[in-house]
Amino acid sequence: MISTSMLNKRMNAGQIENENHATEMGFLDTSDIPSKNSLTKSGLTLFVRKSTGTTGLLKPHDKFLALLEGPYRNNSNRATFQSDRLLLIGGGMGITGLLPFASCRENAKLFYSVKAEDSCLAESLEPALSEIDEKDIRVGQRLNLGLLLQEETEAGWAKITVVVCGPAGMCDDTRAIVSRIGKELAGKCSLELEVDSFSW
Numbered sequence: 001m002i003s004t005s006m007l008n009k010r011m012n013a014g015q016i017e018n019e020n021h022a023t024e025m026g027f028l029d030t031s032d033i034p035s036k037n038s039l040t041k042s043g044l045t046l047f048v049r050k051s052t053g054t055t056g057l058l059k060p061h062d063k064f065l066a067l068l069e070g071p072y073r074n075n076s077n078r079a080t081f082q083s084d085r086l087l088l089i090g091g092g093m094g095i096t097g098l099l100p101f102a103s104c105r106e107n108a109k110l111f112y113s114v115k116a117e118d119s120c121l122a123e124s125l126e127p128a129l130s131e132i133d134e135k136d137i138r139v140g141q142r143l144n145l146g147l148l149l150q151e152e153t154e155a156g157w158a159k160i161t162v163v164v165c166g167p168a169g170m171c172d173d174t175r176a177i178v179s180r181i182g183k184e185l186a187g188k189c190s191l192e193l194e195v196d197s198f199s200w
Helices: 004-013 019-025 092-102 116-124 145-153 168-184
Strands: 027-029 044-047 085-091 108-114 134-139 159-167 190-198
Touching: 085 092, 085 145, 085 168, 092 108, 092 116, 092 159, 092 190, 108 116, 116 134, 145 159, 145 168, 159 168, 168 190
Parallel strands: 085 108, 085 159, 108 134, 159 190
Antiparallel strands: 027 044
8 A cells, every 4th residue: 555645656647557467466546536635636556466365356446445454553663763774675565565664764775576477566666666766676586685784784884774564484584684683793783673574
């Protein structure tokens, strides 16, 4: 789920280039809902990966009723913003949890990988991704988590916060690597980790 305002460039540019891919991915846009502020488009853009089960039954509709849960109270990300460097690591749909962080920090760097068959997701998010100065985006390739975290810790940052959002395996790997590097660099570089894992 992405705030539609983050994708406004795409909305103004016209239709998605590959509508079949977008429909297959389950792209839903609520930007046509009137905003309280008539100068901006409000809404949510939902990305749903169709699979077997309930998501396989989804079809394009002019109107779509969705019940959303959250945000929750006492779920502050304040500590995330109190570091010298913010590393955002995402896989697949995990990008949706990272884009808001990237748009709030100048010292953020995004590492994102997506399967080749899901490349339409990266294409749809291009307007938001283009606003991020430091990024490493891989389509059809896995990130080398150990190497990228090692390089960042060797860059001289005193405190690094790592936010990972993606499949459970990616989150587990990141957790293990951050733990190992944190022990190796005790006293030289402080590492903090925030994990947002999803799996079915």
